[in-house]
Amino acid sequence: MNFEFIRDIDGLNRAFDSCSNAEELAISMPDLSMIASRKSAEVLAKFVYLVSHSAEAEDMSFADILSNDIVKRYLNNRNVLEAFHFIRKNGNIAVHTLESKTLNDSLKVLKNLHFAFGEVAKRMRLI
Secondary structure (H helix, E strand, O other): OOOHHHOOOOOHHHHHHHHHHHHHHOOOOHHHHHHHHHHHHHHHHHHHHHHHHOOOOOOOOHHHHHHOHHHHHHHOOHHHHHHHHHHHHHHHHHHHOOOOOOHHHHHHHHHHHHHHHHHHHHHOOOO
16 A cells, blocks of 8 residues: 555645554554554544534544544545544554554555545545
């Protein structure tokens, strides 16, 4: 996967570095890749919230943003919401458990991250 497509897109480019980190760490450090993916997805969710509400998502958790009715209606795509939740849950597992993650785990999360960014960019007509 390659996240170069978000490098020059205002708003999405906020997550470019963490997306790149997730990509670079997928093989050598799957746990850290999944954490970087979660961070990237949270940045994307906050951007979706900003666009859909014309306001910052202050003091809202990642899960709260994803369960917000206006955000869900704005995205209007169950598969994208499921991808966000998959990334969030797996990133949390990578942070909060001693369970070792594998390359396969990090690649699944990375694939969902790429999908979420692509679909959000299309929804916002940024690509």
